[in-house]
Amino acid sequence: MLNIDLHCHSDISDGLLSPAALAARAHANGVQVWALTDHDEVGGVAQARAAATALGMRHIAGVEISVTYANQTVHIVGLNIDENNQALQDGLAATRAGRERRARKIGEELAAVGIAGAYEGASQFAGNPDLVSRTHFARFLIQQGHCTDLQQVFTDYLVRGRPGWVPHQWARLDEAVGWIRGAGGVAVVAHPGRYKYEPLAFSALLDEFKAAGGTGIEVITGSHTPQQYEEYALVARRYGLLASRGADFHGPGESRIDLGSLPPLPENLSPVWHDWGL
Ligand code: AMP
Ligand code: MN
Ligand code: MN
Ligand code: MN
Numbered sequence: 001m002l003n004i005d006l007h008c009h010s011d012i013s014d015g016l017l018s019p020a021a022l023a024a025r026a027h028a029n030g031v032q033v034w035a036l037t038d039h040d041e042v043g044g045v046a047q048a049r050a051a052a053t054a055l056g057m058r059h060i061a062g063v064e065i066s067v068t069y070a071n072q073t074v075h076i077v078g079l080n081i082d083e084n085n086q087a088l089q090d091g092l093a094a095t096r097a098g099r100e101r102r103a104r105k106i107g108e109e110l111a112a113v114g115i116a117g118a119y120e121g122a123s124q125f126a127g128n129p130d131l132v133s134r135t136h137f138a139r140f141l142i143q144q145g146h147c148t149d150l151q152q153v154f155t156d157y158l159v160r161g162r163p164g165w166v167p168h169q170w171a172r173l174d175e176a177v178g179w180i181r182g183a184g185g186v187a188v189v190a191h192p193g194r195y196k197y198e199p200l201a202f203s204a205l206l207d208e209f210k211a212a213g214g215t216g217i218e219v220i221t222g223s224h225t226p227q228q229y230e231e232y233a234l235v236a237r238r239y240g241l242l243a244s245r246g247a248d249f250h251g252p253g254e255s256r257i258d259l260g261s262l263p264p265l266p267e268n269l270s271p272v273w274h275d276w277g278l
Contacts, residue, residue, distance in 0.1 A: 002278060004271075005260045006035040006060060006079055007190065007221065007246025011127035012044035013064075014135035016251025019044040022259070023051035023059075031260035033278060035062035035079055035246070040095045041131055042083035058278070063088075064190060065179070066095060066170035069208075070201050073168075074189070076176045076209075077218070077244070079272060081185030091179040095171045096130050103132040105166045106158070110137075113163040115146060134158045135250065150254060173205070177212035186272055188216030188244045191223035192232055206239050216272045220245040220265055222257030233266045243269035 009015030010022050017025065019036055026034045034057055036048040045061045052059035061083045067074045081088060107119025119132075121140035126132045138153040147153045158164040171179075180187040189209060197205060206217075217239070218224075219232045236243045243265050247257045265271055 001264055002032045003030050003260050004033040004273060004278075005031045005246050005249075005262070006033075006062065006188075006244055006272070007037050007064070007077060007218065008035075008249040008259060009038055009064075010036055010044045010048070013038035013041050013128065013131050014126075014133040014250060016254060019047040020051040022249075023048055023055060023057065026259040027052075027055040027057045029258060029260035031057065033058040033060060033273065034259075035060040037062035037064040037077050037079075037246070039064050039075075039131065039133060040066055040092050040099075041128065042081075042089065042092065043128065045083040060273075060276075061185075063092065063180075065092070065176040067173050067176045068168070068170045069173045069205055070197065072195060072197065073170060074173065074195060074205065075191065076173070076180070076214070077188040077190045077216075077246075078176075078180035078183065078185040079188060079216070079244070080276065081180060081183040083183070085179075085183035088179045088183040091171065091175060095176075098168060099130070099132055102166050102168050103137075106134070106137055106164050109166060110157070110164045115141070115144070115163075118164070137164065173208055174212040177209060177214045181213045186216050186242070187212075187214040188218060188272060189214065189241075190218050191221045191248065192217055192235065193221075193224045193228040206235075206241070210239065210241075214241075216242040216244050218246065219243040219269065220262050222246075222248040222255060222262065226263075229263070229266070233269055236269055242272040242274065244272045
Protein backbone atom coordinates (compact mmCIF):
# COMPACT_ATOMS: atom_id res chain seq x y z
CA MET A 1 0.00 0.00 0.00
CA LEU A 2 1.31 3.44 -0.94
CA ASN A 3 2.05 6.01 1.77
CA ILE A 4 0.06 9.01 0.56
CA ASP A 5 0.01 12.32 2.45
CA LEU A 6 -2.05 15.11 0.91
CA HIS A 7 -2.12 17.96 3.44
CA CYS A 8 0.70 20.10 4.89
CA HIS A 9 1.95 23.69 5.11
CA SER A 10 5.21 25.43 4.22
CA ASP A 11 6.54 28.85 5.22
CA ILE A 12 4.72 30.20 2.16
CA SER A 13 1.69 30.07 4.48
CA ASP A 14 1.82 29.18 8.18
CA GLY A 15 4.23 26.22 8.22
CA LEU A 16 7.78 26.40 9.58
CA LEU A 17 9.69 24.67 6.76
CA SER A 18 10.33 25.58 3.15
CA PRO A 19 8.58 23.53 0.45
CA ALA A 20 11.89 21.79 -0.35
CA ALA A 21 12.56 20.94 3.32
CA LEU A 22 9.03 19.53 3.62
CA ALA A 23 9.57 17.39 0.52
CA ALA A 24 12.77 16.03 2.04
CA ARG A 25 11.02 15.29 5.33
CA ALA A 26 8.07 13.60 3.62
CA HIS A 27 10.44 11.45 1.58
CA ALA A 28 12.55 10.54 4.63
CA ASN A 29 9.34 9.50 6.40
CA GLY A 30 8.43 7.12 3.56
CA VAL A 31 5.81 9.23 1.80
CA GLN A 32 5.46 8.16 -1.84
CA VAL A 33 2.75 10.55 -3.01
CA TRP A 34 2.78 14.03 -1.52
CA ALA A 35 0.88 17.31 -1.70
CA LEU A 36 1.76 20.71 -0.26
CA THR A 37 -1.51 22.51 0.55
CA ASP A 38 -0.67 26.03 1.71
CA HIS A 39 -3.50 28.28 2.91
CA ASP A 40 -4.96 30.43 0.09
CA GLU A 41 -1.65 30.33 -1.83
CA VAL A 42 -0.01 28.23 -4.54
CA GLY A 43 3.30 30.13 -4.51
CA GLY A 44 5.16 27.11 -3.10
CA VAL A 45 3.87 24.50 -5.53
CA ALA A 46 6.60 24.85 -8.17
CA GLN A 47 9.33 24.45 -5.52
CA ALA A 48 7.47 21.50 -3.98
CA ARG A 49 7.19 19.78 -7.35
CA ALA A 50 10.85 20.32 -8.21
CA ALA A 51 12.03 19.02 -4.83
CA ALA A 52 9.70 16.01 -4.85
CA THR A 53 10.61 15.08 -8.41
CA ALA A 54 14.33 15.26 -7.60
CA LEU A 55 13.70 12.78 -4.79
CA GLY A 56 11.65 10.42 -6.98
CA MET A 57 8.50 11.17 -4.96
CA ARG A 58 5.19 11.66 -6.76
CA HIS A 59 3.89 15.22 -6.32
CA ILE A 60 0.28 16.40 -6.41
CA ALA A 61 -0.36 20.16 -6.69
CA GLY A 62 -2.54 21.35 -3.82
CA VAL A 63 -4.02 24.27 -1.89
CA GLU A 64 -6.23 24.78 1.19
CA ILE A 65 -8.84 27.52 0.73
CA SER A 66 -10.41 29.46 3.62
CA VAL A 67 -14.20 29.59 3.31
CA THR A 68 -16.97 31.12 5.40
CA TYR A 69 -20.08 28.93 5.62
CA ALA A 70 -22.97 29.57 8.01
CA ASN A 71 -20.92 31.93 10.15
CA GLN A 72 -17.98 29.55 10.61
CA THR A 73 -14.65 29.04 8.86
CA VAL A 74 -14.39 25.87 6.79
CA HIS A 75 -11.27 24.76 4.92
CA ILE A 76 -11.53 23.23 1.45
CA VAL A 77 -8.47 21.41 0.12
CA GLY A 78 -7.94 21.35 -3.65
CA LEU A 79 -5.85 18.48 -5.03
CA ASN A 80 -4.41 17.71 -8.45
CA ILE A 81 -5.02 21.29 -9.54
CA ASP A 82 -3.33 23.25 -12.30
CA GLU A 83 -1.79 25.86 -10.02
CA ASN A 84 -1.32 28.22 -12.97
CA ASN A 85 -5.06 28.41 -13.69
CA GLN A 86 -5.90 32.12 -13.81
CA ALA A 87 -9.35 32.00 -12.17
CA LEU A 88 -7.90 29.96 -9.29
CA GLN A 89 -5.01 32.39 -8.87
CA ASP A 90 -7.39 35.38 -8.95
CA GLY A 91 -9.69 33.73 -6.42
CA LEU A 92 -6.81 32.97 -4.07
CA ALA A 93 -5.48 36.53 -4.38
CA ALA A 94 -8.94 37.87 -3.50
CA THR A 95 -9.13 35.49 -0.52
CA ARG A 96 -5.72 36.65 0.75
CA ALA A 97 -6.53 40.32 0.18
CA GLY A 98 -8.24 41.00 3.50
CA ARG A 99 -5.55 39.36 5.63
CA GLU A 100 -3.39 42.39 6.25
CA ARG A 101 -6.27 44.55 7.49
CA ARG A 102 -7.44 41.65 9.66
CA ALA A 103 -3.94 41.21 11.07
CA ARG A 104 -3.73 44.89 11.99
CA LYS A 105 -7.09 44.59 13.76
CA ILE A 106 -5.91 41.50 15.64
CA GLY A 107 -2.92 43.58 16.73
CA GLU A 108 -5.26 46.34 17.97
CA GLU A 109 -7.43 43.85 19.85
CA LEU A 110 -4.39 42.39 21.58
CA ALA A 111 -3.05 45.87 22.38
CA ALA A 112 -6.40 46.58 24.08
CA VAL A 113 -5.64 43.80 26.60
CA GLY A 114 -2.09 45.03 27.14
CA ILE A 115 -0.18 43.01 24.54
CA ALA A 116 1.72 45.55 22.47
CA GLY A 117 3.47 45.09 19.12
CA ALA A 118 1.62 41.92 18.11
CA TYR A 119 1.09 42.88 14.46
CA GLU A 120 4.79 43.65 14.01
CA GLY A 121 5.74 40.57 16.03
CA ALA A 122 3.49 38.23 14.06
CA SER A 123 4.71 39.70 10.78
CA GLN A 124 8.27 38.76 11.72
CA PHE A 125 7.22 35.11 11.87
CA ALA A 126 5.50 35.27 8.48
CA GLY A 127 7.59 34.10 5.52
CA ASN A 128 5.04 35.63 3.14
CA PRO A 129 3.94 39.22 3.86
CA ASP A 130 0.70 38.44 2.00
CA LEU A 131 -0.16 35.70 4.40
CA VAL A 132 -0.09 36.72 8.04
CA SER A 133 -2.21 34.13 9.85
CA ARG A 134 -3.35 33.47 13.40
CA THR A 135 -0.57 30.89 13.59
CA HIS A 136 1.98 33.72 13.31
CA PHE A 137 0.23 35.61 16.12
CA ALA A 138 0.26 32.37 18.12
CA ARG A 139 4.03 32.06 17.72
CA PHE A 140 4.43 35.66 18.86
CA LEU A 141 2.23 35.07 21.94
CA ILE A 142 4.31 32.01 22.86
CA GLN A 143 7.59 33.86 22.26
CA GLN A 144 6.41 36.67 24.54
CA GLY A 145 5.48 34.21 27.30
CA HIS A 146 1.72 34.82 27.17
CA CYS A 147 1.08 31.15 26.33
CA THR A 148 3.04 27.92 26.53
CA ASP A 149 1.82 26.24 23.33
CA LEU A 150 -0.50 26.54 20.32
CA GLN A 151 -3.33 24.67 22.05
CA GLN A 152 -3.36 27.27 24.81
CA VAL A 153 -3.26 30.16 22.34
CA PHE A 154 -6.30 28.81 20.46
CA THR A 155 -8.19 28.37 23.73
CA ASP A 156 -7.33 31.67 25.42
CA TYR A 157 -6.74 34.02 22.47
CA LEU A 158 -7.61 34.58 18.79
CA VAL A 159 -10.89 32.62 18.96
CA ARG A 160 -14.48 33.88 19.24
CA GLY A 161 -15.10 35.53 22.60
CA ARG A 162 -11.39 35.84 23.45
CA PRO A 163 -8.83 38.66 23.07
CA GLY A 164 -7.52 38.97 19.54
CA TRP A 165 -10.64 37.58 17.85
CA VAL A 166 -11.53 39.40 14.65
CA PRO A 167 -14.41 38.04 12.56
CA HIS A 168 -13.60 37.69 8.88
CA GLN A 169 -15.42 36.86 5.62
CA TRP A 170 -13.44 34.32 3.61
CA ALA A 171 -14.41 32.92 0.19
CA ARG A 172 -17.87 31.43 -0.45
CA LEU A 173 -18.10 27.65 -0.47
CA ASP A 174 -19.38 27.42 -4.05
CA GLU A 175 -16.69 29.85 -5.26
CA ALA A 176 -13.84 27.91 -3.67
CA VAL A 177 -15.10 24.58 -5.01
CA GLY A 178 -15.58 26.22 -8.42
CA TRP A 179 -11.99 27.54 -8.53
CA ILE A 180 -10.65 24.09 -7.69
CA ARG A 181 -12.86 22.29 -10.22
CA GLY A 182 -12.09 24.93 -12.86
CA ALA A 183 -8.38 24.23 -12.31
CA GLY A 184 -9.00 20.53 -12.96
CA GLY A 185 -8.78 19.54 -9.32
CA VAL A 186 -10.76 17.61 -6.77
CA ALA A 187 -12.28 19.55 -3.84
CA VAL A 188 -12.05 18.00 -0.39
CA VAL A 189 -13.61 19.12 2.92
CA ALA A 190 -10.63 19.46 5.29
CA HIS A 191 -10.67 18.11 8.88
CA PRO A 192 -14.48 17.91 9.22
CA GLY A 193 -14.16 16.90 12.88
CA ARG A 194 -12.99 20.42 13.76
CA TYR A 195 -16.20 22.22 12.85
CA LYS A 196 -18.79 23.08 15.46
CA TYR A 197 -21.94 22.82 13.38
CA GLU A 198 -25.23 21.36 14.57
CA PRO A 199 -25.93 18.12 12.64
CA LEU A 200 -28.43 19.80 10.29
CA ALA A 201 -26.00 22.59 9.40
CA PHE A 202 -23.21 20.06 8.85
CA SER A 203 -25.34 18.02 6.44
CA ALA A 204 -26.34 21.27 4.68
CA LEU A 205 -22.63 22.04 4.29
CA LEU A 206 -22.00 18.65 2.69
CA ASP A 207 -25.09 18.93 0.46
CA GLU A 208 -24.05 22.38 -0.79
CA PHE A 209 -20.45 21.22 -1.18
CA LYS A 210 -21.58 18.33 -3.37
CA ALA A 211 -24.01 20.55 -5.33
CA ALA A 212 -21.08 22.88 -6.09
CA GLY A 213 -19.05 19.95 -7.47
CA GLY A 214 -17.12 18.90 -4.35
CA THR A 215 -16.34 15.19 -4.17
CA GLY A 216 -13.96 14.52 -1.26
CA ILE A 217 -13.63 14.61 2.52
CA GLU A 218 -10.68 14.09 4.84
CA VAL A 219 -11.11 11.01 7.00
CA ILE A 220 -7.57 10.38 8.22
CA THR A 221 -6.12 13.73 9.30
CA GLY A 222 -3.85 14.91 12.08
CA SER A 223 -6.84 16.86 13.42
CA HIS A 224 -8.93 13.73 14.07
CA THR A 225 -8.94 11.30 16.96
CA PRO A 226 -9.06 7.57 16.11
CA GLN A 227 -12.76 7.65 16.99
CA GLN A 228 -13.25 10.43 14.43
CA TYR A 229 -11.52 8.27 11.78
CA GLU A 230 -14.45 5.84 12.19
CA GLU A 231 -17.04 8.59 12.38
CA TYR A 232 -15.94 10.37 9.20
CA ALA A 233 -15.46 7.08 7.35
CA LEU A 234 -19.20 6.61 7.93
CA VAL A 235 -19.88 10.19 6.78
CA ALA A 236 -17.82 9.61 3.60
CA ARG A 237 -19.82 6.48 2.79
CA ARG A 238 -23.19 8.01 3.65
CA TYR A 239 -22.58 11.05 1.44
CA GLY A 240 -20.80 9.13 -1.32
CA LEU A 241 -17.62 11.19 -0.88
CA LEU A 242 -14.08 10.15 -1.77
CA ALA A 243 -11.79 9.86 1.26
CA SER A 244 -8.48 11.68 1.78
CA ARG A 245 -5.51 11.34 4.10
CA GLY A 246 -3.06 14.01 5.26
CA ALA A 247 -1.13 14.97 8.37
CA ASP A 248 -1.79 18.75 8.19
CA PHE A 249 1.83 19.06 9.32
CA HIS A 250 2.91 22.65 10.12
CA GLY A 251 6.36 22.07 11.61
CA PRO A 252 8.63 20.07 13.90
CA GLY A 253 7.87 20.65 17.56
CA GLU A 254 4.54 22.24 16.66
CA SER A 255 2.52 19.50 14.98
CA ARG A 256 1.66 16.34 16.88
CA ILE A 257 1.44 14.25 13.71
CA ASP A 258 4.37 14.06 11.29
CA LEU A 259 4.18 13.69 7.51
CA GLY A 260 3.34 10.15 6.42
CA SER A 261 2.79 8.85 9.93
CA LEU A 262 -1.00 8.50 10.06
CA PRO A 263 -2.79 5.15 9.73
CA PRO A 264 -3.90 4.17 6.21
CA LEU A 265 -7.41 4.89 4.95
CA PRO A 266 -9.97 2.27 5.95
CA GLU A 267 -10.33 -0.39 3.19
CA ASN A 268 -14.01 0.14 2.50
CA LEU A 269 -13.60 3.73 1.30
CA SER A 270 -12.98 5.06 -2.18
CA PRO A 271 -9.84 7.24 -1.99
CA VAL A 272 -9.53 10.66 -3.67
CA TRP A 273 -6.61 9.22 -5.64
CA HIS A 274 -8.65 6.30 -7.09
CA ASP A 275 -8.40 7.70 -10.63
CA TRP A 276 -4.92 9.24 -10.50
CA GLY A 277 -3.24 6.21 -12.06
CA LEU A 278 -0.95 5.62 -9.06
P1 AMP B 1 -6.12 31.85 9.95
O1 AMP B 1 -6.27 31.26 8.57
O2 AMP B 1 -5.26 33.06 9.98
O3 AMP B 1 -7.43 32.05 10.64
O4 AMP B 1 -5.31 30.78 10.82
C1 AMP B 1 -5.80 29.47 10.93
C2 AMP B 1 -4.68 28.55 11.34
O5 AMP B 1 -4.52 28.57 12.75
C3 AMP B 1 -4.99 27.09 11.01
O6 AMP B 1 -4.63 26.80 9.70
C4 AMP B 1 -4.11 26.36 12.00
O7 AMP B 1 -2.81 26.25 11.49
C5 AMP B 1 -4.08 27.29 13.18
N1 AMP B 1 -5.01 26.81 14.23
C6 AMP B 1 -6.32 27.08 14.36
N2 AMP B 1 -6.83 26.46 15.47
C7 AMP B 1 -5.80 25.77 16.01
C8 AMP B 1 -5.64 24.92 17.16
N3 AMP B 1 -6.67 24.66 17.97
N4 AMP B 1 -4.42 24.40 17.40
C9 AMP B 1 -3.38 24.67 16.59
N5 AMP B 1 -3.46 25.45 15.51
C10 AMP B 1 -4.64 26.00 15.22
MN1 MN C 1 -2.56 26.39 9.30
MN1 MN D 1 -7.17 23.71 7.88
MN1 MN E 1 -4.11 22.74 6.88
